[in-house]
Amino acid sequence: MEQFIMYLKYYVIPFLLISTIFFTFLLLLKRIRHQYYLVYKNSIARKADSFLTEITLSKLDNVTLIQKVSEFKEAIPIHKSWCKEMLIDDMIRLKNNLKGKTAKTLNRIYKLLDLDHYSAGLIRDFRNYKKCQGFYHFQSLDYKPGISLIKKYLFHPNKIIRSNANIAYIILSKGDWQAVDTLPVKISILNTIKVMDIFHSKKIPMPENVVVWIASKNRTILKLAIMTMVFYNYRKNSAEIINLLHDEDISLKIDVIRAIRELFLEEAEAELLILFEREPLEIQLEILKTLKIIGSPKTIAFLRNRIINEPTKDLKLKMVTCLNQLDRNTVNSLGLLDQDTQKMIDHVRQLQI
Incomplete structure (x- = not known):
């Protein structure tokens, strides 16, 4: 027992004490280092923000622009990934607020800083999230030279990569929809939202392939076709839209019923009345909104x-x-025949006041 106490006294306790002091010192050192780098990164961020804003809004000739960018590269740790990410994020933010020649200047700076190579490297990375990050850089900065690299991933076996590559490609090509039929079914809502956002923000002409999409077996493409036709108020393929009322997918059927309402397809009335009898409550309520x-x-x-x-x-x-x-x-005549119906009539009209 005495030997055990001696062991604790002269070995275990000193070891634990020294270890505690060491790790405490290590944590303090790490904290100090973190604070230092935080201040350092913030100073670089301010410098970068000031530089990008000033040089983007200034009308500089090509030689002066190259010189200014070269001087800026020497003043910041451009070799660090965090610095590159920070610069790209700032550029994307500026890009969203700029138009015309000013936006083109930003792309020129992006290239002069070799950030296009960094984004391309992300796309070539074996990690999926890095690839998607690279796609995002190119599409957000409207960097059209990136199309050739993105094009290689349009038919990638991974659905997430393929989806993001397609979205980036559509944005950069301003409406080349050649690979849209590869959009994966499992993330259809996300994809349709992304594509519709392209229509809204980029003002892309209606894709001619919409007449092909409406006959697709892929429900993602069908949803996209319906939303596209509604967005562009395209009524020429009304028969194909109405025919989709018989699809088994409930969410697609609801989209079709809403499209009929938005496009004011009166020719669908008879089909909706027939459909009403055999559909669940959710579909019936949607049909009534359209009728x-x-x-x-x-x-x-x-x-x-x-x-x-x-x-x-x-x-x-x-x-x-x-x-x-x-x-x-x-409806007034029905109210006279049934008290419950009259109460509902009163309720409906009260809401309209």
């Missing part, structure tokens, strides 16, 4: 025969709302 817009005497007659005996309260309320929009006299 409220495109409905004719056919819809009025349909609702007149259904409302009073409809057992589902939510559905009945939507029916009353729809009929109230299409024919107030008919």
Whole structure:
């Protein structure tokens, strides 16, 4: 026992004490180093922000621009990845607020700083998130020379890489949709949002391939086709849109019903009335929203025969709302026959006040 106590006293406790002091010192040193680099990085960030803003807005000739950029490269740790990332982020921020020749100057600086090679290196990296980061750099800076590299990944076996490459390629090519049919199904919502954002922000003409997309077997492409037709108010393929009402995918079917409403496809009314009988409540409610817009005497007659005996309260309320929009006299006559219907009529009209 005494030997054990001696062992603790002369070996274990001193070792633990020294270890504690050592690691405490190490943590303090790391903290000091972190604070130092934080101040250093902030100073570089301010210098970079000031330089990029000044040189981008200045109308410099090519020789002066090259000289200024060269001097700036010597003043910052451009060899560090964090510095390159910081510069690219600043450029993207500026790019979003600039147009015309000023934006082109920014791309020139991007190239002079060799940041295009850095972004290209990210795309060639074996890590997927790095590749996507490189795609983002090129597309955000509208760096068209990057198209040739991005093009190699349009049919990549990895769905995430393929998706991001396609989005970047579409943006940079201003509407070359040659590989859009490779968009993966599993991230369809993300892809359609991205592509629709391209339409809004880049003002790209309607892709001619939309007439091909509407016949695709890929539901991602079908969703994209529907959203594209709605965005451009394209009604020539209304028959193909209406035919998609019979697709088994509920989310696609809802998109189609909404598209019929947005495009005011009156020719879909009969099909919607037939579909109404065999669809679940979610689809029925969406159909009623559309019939409220495109409905004719056919819809009025349909609702007149259904409302009073409809057992589902939510559905009945939507029916009353729809009929109230299409024919107030008919819905008034139903209210006289059924007290519950009259309460719903009063409720609907109260909401409209």
